[in-house]
Amino acid sequence: MRTLTAQDLSLNTATVSKQWDLAECIDGCARHGIGGISPWRDRLQECGVDRAAKLIRDAGLGVSGLCRGGWYTAEGALTQAVIDDNKRAVDEAAAIGADCLVMVVGGLPEGSKDIVGAREIVTEGLGKTLDYARSAGVKVGIEPLHPMYAADRACVNTTKQALDLCDQLGDGIGVALxxxxxxxxxxxxxxxxxxxxxxxxxxxxxxxxxxxxxxxTDRGMMGEGVIDIPAFRQMVEAQGFDGLVEVEIFSANNWWTKPADEVLARMIAALPVI
Amino acid sequence: MRTLTAQDLSLNTATVSKQWDLAECIDGCARHGIGGISPWRDRLQECGVDRAAKLIRDAGLGVSGLCRGGWYTAEGALTQAVIDDNKRAVDEAAAIGADCLVMVVGGLPEGSKDIVGAREIVTEGLGKTLDYARSAGVKVGIEPLHPMYAADRACVNTTKQALDLCDQLGDGIGVALxxxxxxxxxxxxxxxxxxxxxxxxxxxxxxxxxxxxxxxTDRGMMGEGVIDIPAFRQMVEAQGFDGLVEVEIFSANNWWTKPADEVLARMIAALPVI
Known part of the structure; x- marks a missing residue:
């Protein structure tokens, strides 16, 4: 495995979403020597896409992803509004030079019990976004979400399922794990x-x-919990993955309550357990 | 699919665990015309195994399972105490004529991040219990638990994984879904x-x-949530399953607060959505 340094880390802006806006995140990464960033779209839009792109470039940061496209089931069927919003997400990912557009595909439509049908909507939606993303030179990364989010966030719940979708849809699409x-x-x-x-x-x-x-919102800093993180890094690096390691922590009662500089310092201090 | 009646239902005692002891559950099932019961071991032991067996027999109830054996990782390794407790569970299942001993296999050992190792402990433990269960004429049912319980309750988390274990271990073992x-x-x-x-x-x-x-503890009564339950009943019945349909609801803020007779009445009222 690689020996990681802070330059190999990327800050997902959700990790300090209660503390910093995007400009502050970019500045914080630069100050702490963190090599990359992964903005959420609300933060990106708040900052302005062009301004954000310039700030990121000027800070010399990589962009491990843009969070997030998807939510294909949000309106109960694959509407033009949903398709268009995903096109905008592709454009934004291109503008900031993101390694991929991360897709949280959406859960069950309101009132539905039809997870098979939801997955069909998602497959069709991903195909449409992928067509557009190919033309824009943006890679689409399906993020399989934990099965406990199948109802409310994403009905793609395993790596196998995501890869089956990739097989079906062809080039330009992969997984965000x-x-x-x-x-x-x-x-x-x-x-x-x-x-x-x-x-x-x-x-x-x-x-x-x-x-x-x-x-x-009870996710831990690396090392606080029970995941053998180095085992997973070894698995992806054995396949040749050499990208940024993105830190995304939702933590209402702990990390979101601390000064953001402390959170970034702790991310770096956690390097030995990643 | 079969047309279900109350006689096809089984009451898992956890569903009214805050309201009734086992004797009251047995009496309640008989009064409501519910055809079976599935006791938890603490309730069974509290009642006394022989007395419970007689009460169940006298009430004419089927026994869809005994909850639960397993917890092989509870002591960090497969100890004699864990093996012996599972033998007692087999004996209890035999005494009450349970269709199977339901296995909740255990999560990560205290302080461990080694889920692969935990699964090895579980496999070895299931093998030992199965040897004993065969001699006692008891079937062992592995219950794959939702992945959100992988750390703290069961590191067998999919039906495929449970069936792979069954393939490995041979006759007398199956799944409790x-x-x-x-x-x-x-x-x-x-x-x-x-x-x-x-x-x-x-x-x-x-x-x-x-x-x-x-x-x-926020599980719903059938029909309250998003699961297409009839689709699953159709799948198991397509394979020939004709056993009791067991109702197991953990519901701290709703069903555990209601009179148990009301809960049983609602179970029966939910038959059309099962």
Whole structure:
């Protein structure tokens, strides 16, 4: 495995979403020597896409991803509004030079119990976004989300399922793997090997707290929980992954309450357990 | 599919665990015309195994399972104490004539991040219990638990993984499938078909609330949530499953606060959505 330094890390802006706006995140990364950033779209739009692109470029940061496209099921069917919003997301990803557009595909439509149907909507939507993304030179990274989010956030829930979609949809699409979502999966080692370098578009880290108090906002700093993070880094690097290691932590009662500079320092201090 | 009646239902005692002891559950099932029961071991031991067996027999109830054996990782390694406790569970299941001993296999050992190692402990433990269970004429039902319980309750998290274990361990072992744990799984239909009648030892129902407020105790009555329960019943019945449909609901803020007779009446009222 590589010996990681702060330059190999990327700050997902959600990690300090209660403390800093995007400009502050960019400045913070530069100050701490963190090599990359991954903005959420609301923060990007708030900053202004062109201004953000310039700030990121001037700070010399890599962009490990843009969070997030997807939500294909948000309106119950694949509407033009949903398709158009994903096109805008592709444009934004291109503007900031993101390694990929991370896709959180959406859960069950309101009132629906039809997860099979939801997955069909998602497949069709991904295909449409991918067509546009290819023309824009943007890679699309499907993020399989933990099965506990199948109803409300994403009905793509395993690495195998995401790769099956990639097989179906062709070039230009891969997976964005977050250890939080995949650590439990008995099939994950085989699937990471199946993915191969070209489809491993992003690698996200945080930790699974045991016990977990909240299904969304009780994620841990690397080392605080039970995930064998180095085992996963080894798996992706064995396939040739050499991109930024993105830190994305939702933590309402801990990390979101601390000074952001302290959070970034702790990310760097956690390098030995990544 | 069969047309279900109350006689096809089984009450898992956890559903009214805050209201009734085992004797009251048995009496309640008989009064409501519910055909079966599935006791938890603490309630069984509190009642006394021989007395419980007689009460169940006298009430004419089926026994869809005994909850639960397993927890092989509880002491960090497969200790004699853990093995012996599982033998006692087998004896208890035999004494009450349970269709199977339901296995919640255990999560990560205290302080461990080694889920692969935990799964090895579980496999060895299941093998030992199975040897004993065969001699006692008891079937062992592995319950794959939702991946959100991988750390703290069970590191067997998919139907495929459970069936792989069954393949490895041989006769006398199968799966106890709860829609709550498996509804999200994109591979579940194929795996239920793979299981076949002989390995479909139990079928549990409740519902997934959207949103879910608590990872353990916010399960819904059938129909309250987003699971297409009839789709799952169709899958297991297509394989020949004709056993009791067991209702197991953990619901701290709703069903555990209501009079137990009301809960049983609602179970029966939910028959059309099972």
């Amino acid at each position: 977050d250890v939080y979502h995949i650590w439990w999966d008995p099939d994950v080692a085989d699937q990471i090997a199946r993915a191969g370098k070209d489809r491993l578009l992003a690698f996200h880290v945080c930790d699974w707290m045991n016990p977990t108090q909240d299904m969304l | 709860d829609v709550y744990h498996i509804w999200w799984d994109p591979d579940v239909a194929d795996q239920i078909a793979r299981a076949g009648k002989d390995r479909l030892l139990a079928f549990h129902v409740c519902d997934w609330m959207n949103p879910t407020q608590d990872m353990l």
